[in-house]
Amino acid sequence: MTRYTGIIDAYRSRMPLPADAKAISLGEGRTPLIKLDNLVRHEGVEADLYVKFEGTNPTGSFKDRGMTMAVTEAVHRGAKAILCASTGNTSAAAAAYAARAGIKSFVLIPEGKIAMGKLAQAVVHGATIVQVRGNFDDGMRLVKEVSETSPVALVNSVNPYRLQGQKTAAFEIVEALGRAPDYHCLPVGNAGNITAHWLGYSESAGLPTAADSHFAAHSTIGNFATVTTRPHMVGYQAAGSAPFMRGGPVKDPETVATAIRIGNPQSWDLALHVQTESKGWFDECTDAEILACQRLLAEQEGVFCEPASATSLAGALRDLKSGKIPAGSTVVCTLTGNGMKDPDIILKGGFPPMIEVDAVKSAVERVLVDRL
Numbered sequence: 185m186t187r188y189t190g191i192i193d194a195y196r197s198r199m200p201l202p203a204d205a206k207a208i209s210l211g212e213g214r215t216p217l218i219k220l221d222n223l224v225r226h227e228g229v230e231a232d233l234y235v236k237f238e239g240t241n242p243t244g245s246f247k248d249r250g251m252t253m254a255v256t257e258a259v260h261r262g263a264k265a266i267l268c269a270s271t272g273n274t275s276a277a278a279a280a281y282a283a284r285a286g287i288k289s290f291v292l293i294p295e296g297k298i299a300m301g302k303l304a305q306a307v308v309h310g311a312t313i314v315q316v317r318g319n320f321d322d323g324m325r326l327v328k329e330v331s332e333t334s335p336v337a338l339v340n341s342v343n344p345y346r347l348q349g350q351k352t353a354a355f356e357i358v359e360a361l362g363r364a365p366d367y368h369c370l371p372v373g374n375a376g377n378i379t380a381h382w383l384g385y386s387e388s389a390g391l392p393t394a395a396d397s398h399f400a401a402h403s404t405i406g407n408f409a410t411v412t413t414r415p416h417m418v419g420y421q422a423a424g425s426a427p428f429m430r431g432g433p434v435k436d437p438e439t440v441a442t443a444i445r446i447g448n449p450q451s452w453d454l455a456l457h458v459q460t461e462s463k464g465w466f467d468e469c470t471d472a473e474i475l476a477c478q479r480l481l482a483e484q485e486g487v488f489c490e491p492a493s494a495t496s497l498a499g500a501l502r503d504l505k506s507g508k509i510p511a512g513s514t515v516v517c518t519l520t521g522n523g524m525k526d527p528d529i530i531l532k533g534g535f536p537p538m539i540e541v542d543a544v545k546s547a548v549e550r551v552l553v554d555r556l
């Protein structure tokens with residue numbers, strides 16, 4: 185039994201890193217692929233339906249896969265500070281990996297629109313937190329401008345090393361299933377993650393993709409699992425924040441799923457390549473659908489994801505019911521982040537009130553008797 189030490193060590197030959205770059209890792213990756221048999225029964229659909237629960241990563245989201253790569257590469261180049269704009273999860277991961285590396289982190293967040301747990305993570309890891317009077321898209325514009333003239337490494341997903349790290353989720357799925365799924369569904373914000381997954385599946389199939397804009401020559405299979413097919417990639421957006429559905433940027437995006445409150449996706453062109461090559465599609469879910477699905481998953485399967493993450497499953501269930509995803513398909517939905525990052529949304533969400541009792545046995549027994 186060797187100790188698991190994260191995705192760079194696990195897939196080193198498939199990573200475009202200098203041989204002497206020392207991995208900065210928190211043991212990210214190896215997240216569970218959970219089969220949703222209760223939910224399939226409850227919803228009356230027919231499918232092999234799985235969720236890849238990225239909420240079990242060290243900082244609670246898929247961003248850790250990308251951040252270990254971006255920070256490893258930046259530190260190897262001699263960077264002493266990293267910079268990002270974020271709806272919350274990227275800032276949490278950047279702050280943690282910077283702490284691990286012993287460098288500084290600067291994070292730009294949209295004022296008042298970031299989940300409490302994510303903010304706490306940036307605080308505790310010692311990031312310099314800058315609240316921008318604007319939204320994520322404003323922050324993104326600013327960090328791109330600032331990183332051109334300041335000695336900081338930009339670690340948003342426009343940094344190609346981020347996508348190289350995030351592609352490893354597809355490797356793990358291929359290993360777990362022994363094949364590629366028929367459909368892979370993700371929530372889409374900046375559209376980096378859907379692009380990264382397509383890179384991972386394409387490498388596993390030994391096929392080129394136009395979405396591989398930076399490391400086209402890099403495709404080392406070695407002893408790793410290979411596949412003969414690639415999935416249809418399906419991206420779901422929140423209805424108030426759905427530029428791919430509107431055919432262009434959305435000026436004032438709004439959604440309860442603050443992680444994907446993004447109106448001007450940075451990986452626009454790459455994601456369109458993914459859609460075309462994979463014969464996939466984009467669609468949107470309302471906030472009500474997203475929250476209902478988050479709760480359904482928690483109640484039926486014991487899996488607690490954040491609202492943005494539930495978008496993938498909400499969309500997949502709808503498309504399974506309509507037959508757009510054919511019955512009998514193998515479907516993987518990425519649950520991008522952990523529900524514990526955003527407890528406010530649950531506590532505000534109309535759940536039954538707590539029961540208060542005197543500190544005596546009979547009072548507690550009465551509660552049980554009424555409900556057993």
Ligand code: F0G
Pocket residue numbers: 245247269270271272273274275341371372373374375376377378443444490492493520521
């Ligand atoms: N789900 C969660 C939980 C996210 O945090 C994000 C992005 C996405 C989905 C969308 O992924 O941008 O690759 O399409 N969060 C970024 C952040 C923007 O700042 O944490 P994408």
